Amino acid sequence: MGVQVNQSSEKLLEHLSWLARLKLTEREKEILVKDITRIIDFFNKLSEVNVENIEPTTHIIELVNVLREDIPRKPMETAEALANAPLKEGGFFKAPRIL
Amino acid sequence: MTLFSKPAYMLKNEIMAGNTSILDLVCSLYERIRKLEPTVNAFITLRSEEEVIREAEEKEKEIKKGKAKGLLYGVPIAIKDNISTKGIRTTCGSKILENYIPPYDASVVTFLKNEGAIILGKTNMDEFAMGSSTETSYFGPTRNPWDLERVPGGSSGGSAAALAAGLVPIALGSDTGGSVRCPAAFTATVGLKPTYGLVSRYGLIAYANSLEQIGPMARNVTDIALLLNVISKYDENDGTSIPGNRPDYVCSVMNPYDLKVPLKIGIVSEMFGEGVSEDVRKVVLRVLDKVSSEGVELDEISLPSLKYALPAYYIIAMSEASSNLARYDGVRYGFRANTDGDWNKIYMETRAEGFGLEAKRRIIMGTFTLSAGYFDQYYLRALKVRTLILNDFRRAFRRFHVLVSPTMPILPFKIGEKIKDPLAMYMCDIETVPANLAGIPAISIPAGFVNNLPVGLQLMSKPLSEDLLLKVGKIFEDKVGLKDLIAPL
Numbered sequence: 001m002g003v004q005v006n007q008s009s010e011k012l013l014e015h016l017s018w019l020a021r022l023k024l025t026e027r028e029k030e031i032l033v034k035d036i037t038r039i040i041d042f043f044n045k046l047s048e049v050n051v052e053n054i055e056p057t058t059h060i061i062e063l064v065n066v067l068r069e070d071i072p073r074k075p076m077e078t079a080e081a082l083a084n085a086p087l088k089e090g091g092f093f094k095a096p097r098i099l
Numbered sequence: 100m101t102l103f104s105k106p107a108y109m110l111k112n113e114i115m116a117g118n119t120s121i122l123d124l125v126c127s128l129y130e131r132i133r134k135l136e137p138t139v140n141a142f143i144t145l146r147s148e149e150e151v152i153r154e155a156e157e158k159e160k161e162i163k164k165g166k167a168k169g170l171l172y173g174v175p176i177a178i179k180d181n182i183s184t185k186g187i188r189t190t191c192g193s194k195i196l197e198n199y200i201p202p203y204d205a206s207v208v209t210f211l212k213n214e215g216a217i218i219l220g221k222t223n224m225d226e227f228a229m230g231s232s233t234e235t236s237y238f239g240p241t242r243n244p245w246d247l248e249r250v251p252g253g254s255s256g257g258s259a260a261a262l263a264a265g266l267v268p269i270a271l272g273s274d275t276g277g278s279v280r281c282p283a284a285f286t287a288t289v290g291l292k293p294t295y296g297l298v299s300r301y302g303l304i305a306y307a308n309s310l311e312q313i314g315p316m317a318r319n320v321t322d323i324a325l326l327l328n329v330i331s332k333y334d335e336n337d338g339t340s341i342p343g344n345r346p347d348y349v350c351s352v353m354n355p356y357d358l359k360v361p362l363k364i365g366i367v368s369e370m371f372g373e374g375v376s377e378d379v380r381k382v383v384l385r386v387l388d389k390v391s392s393e394g395v396e397l398d399e400i401s402l403p404s405l406k407y408a409l410p411a412y413y414i415i416a417m418s419e420a421s422s423n424l425a426r427y428d429g430v431r432y433g434f435r436a437n438t439d440g441d442w443n444k445i446y447m448e449t450r451a452e453g454f455g456l457e458a459k460r461r462i463i464m465g466t467f468t469l470s471a472g473y474f475d476q477y478y479l480r481a482l483k484v485r486t487l488i489l490n491d492f493r494r495a496f497r498r499f500h501v502l503v504s505p506t507m508p509i510l511p512f513k514i515g516e517k518i519k520d521p522l523a524m525y526m527c528d529i530e531t532v533p534a535n536l537a538g539i540p541a542i543s544i545p546a547g548f549v550n551n552l553p554v555g556l557q558l559m560s561k562p563l564s565e566d567l568l569l570k571v572g573k574i575f576e577d578k579v580g581l582k583d584l585i586a587p588l
Binding site: 012013016017019020021022023024025028031032035036038039040042043045046047048049051054055056057058059060061063066068076080081083084085086087093094095096097098099 | 199202295335404411430432440442451468477480481483489525562
């Protein structure tokens with residue numbers, strides 16, 4: 001495919017993999033390092049466009065601050081909320097230790 | 100007409116009149132499912148026949164009592180597996196949600212149940228809706244009923260295949276970059292992506308939330324209108340739901356020829372150019388020939404910004420995906436890696452084992468486009484290109500009622516043909532992504548066949564004009580004469 005992969009692409013992938021908290025196998029790294037180079041090239045096509053004085057569109061509908069009345073509603077039962085938890089204890093989700 | 104091939108609008112009338120038994124209908128669908136599912140693989144989860152028979156019997160009792168009420172009473176429906184169904188496993192086609200059972204229904208599911216629809220099961224899809232072929236599903240690919248060696252399109256390939264194989268009369272899909280329209284085009288069925296905000300996304304498991312909509316899928320335009328009447332209500336649970344009443348879309352479709360002026364159709368030059376196969380172009384142009392007559396004006400229009408729609412789409416979609424998929428941490432739901440360690444270690448390994456390659460690819464790319472130093476050059480720039488595309492469409496809709504293009508640039512391809520080359524796969528979306536970027540409604544209807552492979556035609560109109568779009572869709576459907584098609588399996 002003739003994709004220019006270099007140390008900086010590999011470093012970039014390491015960095016992104018950490019930011020995304022996504023561990024990659026060696027085989028996945030081999031595949032993705034080529035992919036990200038090609039996809040970034042594809043994205044670079046946008047550099048041809050003149051976007052001077054153009055506002056970004058984040059949302060198409062012009063709804064702003066959609067709120068409801070601050071009236072409490074019936075919450076989900078604890079048991080229901082915990083039903084899909086891989087690990088739970090005493091009515092809590094059990095998360096891995098932070099430190 | 101066999102029971103399983105009848106359209107929903109016919110079934111619901113016959114059921115209410117007592118002329119068709121819901122039980123017979125359900126049994127005939129399950130018989131077909133037993134025969135064809137092992138090959139087609141349209142469903143990830145099917146409700147048990149016993150359970151659905153019980154529901155059918157309850158509903159029959161209500162009809163006899165004269166108490167049955169609902170726009171889809173007794174009509175079976177299949178639902179794409181990224182739409183939450185309470186008590187029914189919802190996987191998004193991913194290992195990371197393999198055993199997830201939602202504790203609530205998506206709003207569209209609540210609306211369907213209120214109108215008496217019977218949920219048959221959850222359909223196969225590309226993992227987290229990321230794909231155009233239904234090949235990235237953890238549960239194996241779905242096969243195109245028109246040619247079992249080929250893809251049904253994606254990411255709502257399961258819903259489309261279920262329709263084309265005559266396993267259900269109506270279905271729901273979701274469309275972020277073409278995921279309802281692409282499989283509709285590849286399976287000779289009809290699929291609509293509504294105006295952004297028309298249909299509630301509450302309960303739709305997010306991939307790219309500024310782009311996606313749940314869309315109705317069926318074998319004819321009238322069923323699309325019927326389904327849209329049910330699902331398009333304003334919903335206060337979705338902060339992007341557009342307030343206000345919706346028109347009666349079935350009424351629109353029943354009166355397609357009441358436009359008071361000549362219908363003006365715009366042929367978008369950029370969407371018929373390079374990248375579109377000659378076969379596909381010929382079929383669509385032939386339909387336009389058939390349709391042009393007195394009362395229909397066809398003209399060409401150029402929308403130059405569309406050249407940049409595909410990279411803009413993928414930058415925005417992947418960016419949003421990287422954020423939306425951060426929640427899969429193995430703590431509150433879903434797969435959790437069986438390992439020791441601290442937060443980061445378990446989080447990283449859970450995601451390493453739980454996600455497929457395409458999901459990982461998009462998370463990584465979306466992380467890149469949002470990261471410090473690249474955000475302005477990629478994500479922000481893409482949002483500005485989005486404005487240019489919006490402006491081009493606004494300009495076009497001042498001149499035309501609808502715009503037309505092929506739905507897909509190519510014929511349905513073979514399973515395995517494009518999966519190893521992500522960019523080749525992304526190229527399949529060139530005709531469909533513009534409508535998602537601009538938030539406008541778009542529909543794919545069958546246009547013809549090439550070597551027995553379906554070709555779809557796409558119509559687009561301005562925001563909140565589904566009544567007009569469906570009228571024009573009905574006119575095209577009448578002229579082309581391809582509706583209620585079921586593959587000869």
